[in-house]
Amino acid sequence: MKKPPIFCAIGITFILLTGCQSGNTLQNYYLGDIQASEFLDDKFIGYKDILIETDTEIFALSTEMKTMAKSISLERDARKKATKLLQHFFSPEDINLAYESGANVIAAQAFKNQAANCLSLxxxxxAIAQEAKLSVAFQRVDVPEYWVRNGRVNMLTGHINLTVLDEKSPDKRVLFQRTSIEIDFDPFVNKQPFEKHKINKNTVLAMFYNNKAATAMVNGDYVTAYAYLKKATKVDPLFSSAWGNLGILYRFNGYQQSAIDTYRYAISLNHNNLTTMANLSMLLHANGLYEEAKHLDSYIMRKRANNPYYYALLGNEKFYQGAYKEAMNHYKKAIKLNSNIHEFYFGLAKVYYMLDEVGKAKSYIKKAMAKNHLAQLDKQYLVKLTILNQKE
Structure with missing residues (x-):
């Protein structure tokens, strides 16, 4: 049996994860007057010394960005401005921005590097659109739950984009051939009929700080993680994901009751925060609070039953544990629910490689490449395929 380092995870990271009742039953269960757990400042000494990016720093424009914005502002209407902005971003002859999952950076750094994660991009x-007098709004895209393992945790992804608004009617989207103009750094997501909801700038700032905290937590820097999560919850007190991650931080540091209280509060803010429900359920089971845990487990399974990414998560967990046959079954279940996701085929490729079935591993790498929509991932898959060819 092989060692696993040849295959590293491919995907997007956003927020941290560990790993029948009706919907109304769960909601009623958490509709009480639940208070947020008190902050544990005295447990994270030095968090005040952490330098956290300000709103101004995050959205600041470099000289080059201002030059681009000025050229865009010369266009007469919103549609032409948006088209020119998109050309700047995605044309191979221009800055040709690239996605980089771990790069959670300020706007000016994303522009300089020409690569960042979807939030930073x-x-x-x-920032550039605002400088160009192009009216835009942030949108949260309701993509299915999707996870990527990072060390001893899983990362739950999310997605946001921009929609272009009519300058004369700010609440009205600009339409082009019956569709609104959107600026989205994941072309595959943009083609899907996912629901979208406008979010404000404070929520986006909370997302940025939440991402920073997640990275710090994975790296074991809990003081920095606490500083960023406290900032996130202050900037947007209703952002459930930040409270959920704060619960994880408390659990990692042994403050179990504070973790339970914080998880419950996060769920009271968002009854669709299944990630936090799963984390809470695990902790409740560990502490003998079985009744509440069973309510959560039932609700979670009902919600996730038809989500292929959930079965991929189970596959990833079994793969991580070395249970390759079980992992294979989960990946195949995911493909049965949705046969167009490249990561599921990549999961099977990993499994077959570990089972010394190199031919099947190669076959599934090729299938992953056929389903993939991102050029930079194709290059990674090609490298893996080349290595497998050398194994035979």
Missing amino acids: TIMAY
């Missing part, structure tokens, strides 16, 4: 686009 969207912040950068917003």
